[in-house]
Amino acid sequence: MIVNKRLLLRAKHGAFSRAGGMKLTSTKAAALRCGISSMPPPPRLFLEVADHRSRPAALLVKAGDKVRKFQQLSRTVDLSQAPVFSPLSATVAAISRDAHTRRTTIRLDILASDENAESETLPPLTDYGSLTAAQITERIAILGVSGLGGRGMPVAHKLAAAKKRRVQQLIINAVESDPDISADEAMIRERSKAVVEGARILQRASSAERCGIAISKEKKAAIAALRAALAGSDIELLILPTHYPLGEEHRLIYALFGTETAPSASILDAGFLCFNAATAHAVALAVNRGEPMISRIVSVDGPTPLRPQNCEVLFGTPIWHLLEVCGADPAQKDRTLINGSMRGQLLENTQAVVHSGVRGVRILDASELLQSDELERNCINCGHCVSACPVNLQPQALFRASRARDTFQLAALGLEDCIDCGLCDQVCPSHLPLRDYFGAGRSEMRLWQGSVDRADHFRNRFDAHQARAERKLRRPQSVALAARQSDSKTEFSRTSAKAEIAAAVARVKARRAERAEDQGSPRKDDD
């Protein structure tokens, strides 16, 4: 184990402390007082399967089926989507698809029986060292491991993208700089060995030259656990100061290595690969034990009577059920935030469930609510947001452009590079909901980009059509004549025509059958 002390030094005097960001008051202590608590299984689970491109998800079960723990419920077309597994033995009560959100929900009624089912998909493994990188990636893909850092991208998808490029540095991100989420920290305290194991597996799978676990220095217990687990290993422990939003991968890489990477670009281009610590843990479970990903640790925080804690929650558990189990007051549930107060969203869907992207749930205290006389005022150009922005954007200008729906200006001001950290929102003296404005600006940009793409597509089609027509016109007379003659030479025969038609019909039928088997949908893919 190598502890990089230089980093701390650089962190004190280095460039990144000047480039925005902030030290925030942490409220993690309450949830970290006790260890990870496991939640009793809820009576019902609602597993969501997103559409793949324009196709509804390919399900392997139908309503009324009995499924066992770890049974695979959906199939995927490529690596960009992870399959879904049943977290417990259950009955499939209903399957419904929401055309608006383009998600299929599988309702599972939990059976009170066999808890200790084994993975059906893959047997446990004694030594992953015998596998090649591609085999490890395949195993991860089959077991549906997704990133647990918030975006929920399938790990195998990221690894496949990394395969095409040379990864110099793999980073296991345990920084968790949000002030009120402590899920990773609680996990590392108890399961540091599995995290380190996951880091090794990921290093092997990505063929990274170096691997480091990044963590901020205030997580003392977690650092001690990691030190113990890392003894004798060549994985680096990268200790960073407490600073928000250092957990964001582009900021993290800048703080660690001084390499600036544009937040709108992938860090892979610079030779870095980053996974969340909880993801590394899930990878270790999947590769070594053959367990698909069915649960995650969620940080629950809020005012009394809620008991702040870190809970291991099965995917598909309704968030309100989780809050009830943790003792939340039902009257307060309408002010629930998902994923922390800085980057989070207000929970408006009462049926929302825990999935791989839910890191923390937080009920806001009455004193943390903005009152009606503190609502949005005019932007006065004070510049606090400009000095707070860790990526040097100009939030006040972005706000005006978003309000004016000026997509050119939004693009020029670099909205794509916004990391959505919420610091501008926090410092704004006029209480402008800047993150909301930027969200609206982003969708405006998407619409604009869509219309541009559509226009390009049809322009290209038209140009191609024109070119074809022109070629036809310009075709030399002799060639055209020869073609006509060769057409007339082949004599029309009733039998050969019949045979051709029959062959074509058979081809179409075969293709249809194949597609129906593959997708369970007759719709034609339009990409």
Place this chain on the structure above:
Amino acid sequence: MPLVTPWSRFVQRQADSAAWQRWTCLGLLAPTALVAATTDAGFLANLLLIIVSALAADAIAAWLRGISPGAVLADYSALSFALMFALTLAAEAPWWLGMSGAVFGLFIAKQAFGGHGEYLFQPLAAAYVFTRLGFPEFSGPSLMDTATAALCADIPATALIALALLTGALPLLILKAVDWRIPGVVFLTLILSLALSRSIDPPLWAFNTIIFTAQPSLLLVILFVATDPVTSPVTARGRSLFALLIALPMAVGAWTVDLTTAMAIVLLANFLTPLIDLMCRPRIFGHQNRGSVFLD
């Protein structure tokens, strides 16, 4: 039932733009009281008239624009405008001059440009220059500078007013409501020019620069008008450049600079603010250059 919005837990404990304006008004109370004590009751009557007409102009303009007048008045910007504007008036100003200035400042310079936060020219500077250019016959030095009646035995009233203005601006600087760079760079430039000029012509320059910087009306311009965040650039570098643009003509003009000139200098600097913002826009993290140029 009041509308309650759940929001970031940190927002509440953080800065509040209405509180900044309240602090501005509070900071102006002491200088106003000192001026009132050294002049006759006419000043107080004038002050009242200006406050009433400023609030009325702001509310009517808001109503015309279809915005709730209550919400516009609640940010205290009209009140702070009125307090400052009353201080800048000359002794011989008739009652309607202050009123028309207030109406011009809030109706034209502020609300016609889109209200608080959107105006291009500082309303106070615009209103002041308007009254000076429109009615040059009443363009004497402001009441602050002519306060002669001694309040204490040895200290002149103007020095006391200057001190009160400095103290009044202190909370704004501490709260970061105004950027310290603007008064900082202006004072630094003036001190440097003093040091430079002392070496050229010691007696004359030294005396004049000290008198010049202690002038309450110029302090008002430097501390309260030039620092208005709405009309100053948004980045730290831009603000320093902006302050330099204000300070250099003042340093060169030295003792010939009076309130009118100072206000005009601020107006000219406001004129350049969008350009400065464009020139000083920061390089986005991870990008090589500052991106394409887009003017609003």
